[in-house]
Amino acid sequence: MSTVRDTENVVRQPAEWMQPVDDRILEIFREHGNLTPAAVEEFGGPSSSHASRRCKKLARHGLLEQIVTGLYTITDDGEAYLDEELDASELEPLEDTE
Numbered sequence: 001m002s003t004v005r006d007t008e009n010v011v012r013q014p015a016e017w018m019q020p021v022d023d024r025i026l027e028i029f030r031e032h033g034n035l036t037p038a039a040v041e042e043f044g045g046p047s048s049s050h051a052s053r054r055c056k057k058l059a060r061h062g063l064l065e066q067i068v069t070g071l072y073t074i075t076d077d078g079e080a081y082l083d084e085e086l087d088a089s090e091l092e093p094l095e096d097t098e
Helices: 020-032 037-042 048-060 076-082
Strands: 064-068 071-074
Touching (some): 020 076, 048 064, 048 071
16 A cells, blocks of 8 residues: 555645645645744745744644744644544634744
8 A cells, every 4th residue: 555645635624714825834744844934935835924824823723833932843633634534623722832
């Protein structure tokens, strides 16, 4: 069985607060590991300023985790969302993550 996923036919369950670019950001984290918003931009994501805002939002809902200021990693929930095993609309905002 191939371990490469066909991302063209993936049907994920995003939440209302999510933007289409959030999937790409999460995919970049899964592929490259711990990153800053500037690194997300370097790997083909949105501008670092937009990535920074989205990373904060994704961390607030538990799909990313802020390791230290400006450095994030994907969480198990983030992986589960990408694998279509988690409906992001069921996530509640976490306590203050900033």
